[in-house]
Amino acid sequence: MGKPENDQLLAAEIISKSWQDCLDKNIDPQLIASTALTAALSQLVKTTDQQTAIRITKRLISAIEDGKFGK
Numbered sequence: 001m002g003k004p005e006n007d008q009l010l011a012a013e014i015i016s017k018s019w020q021d022c023l024d025k026n027i028d029p030q031l032i033a034s035t036a037l038t039a040a041l042s043q044l045v046k047t048t049d050q051q052t053a054i055r056i057t058k059r060l061i062s063a064i065e066d067g068k069f070g071k
Contacts, residue, residue, distance in 0.1 A: 015036070022032045044053045063069060 019032060019036075023029065041053055041057070044056065
């Protein structure tokens with residue numbers, strides 16, 4: 001496994017822990033998600049560009065519609 005894969009796993013672990021920390025503080029999961037998405041998209045636009053953020057967001061919308069993030 002290369003560095004990008006390791007970094008992705010590490011980032012997912014850190015984000016998961018932060019999510020759980022919020023839940024432990026009784027923060028509503030929908031508020032956590034909305035805040036996390038807003039922060040992520042803001043950083044994405046800052047570090048890439050608006051068109052890349054739009055392209056990624058459209059792929060995420062398609063993934064949601066396809067059931068990739070189902071329960």
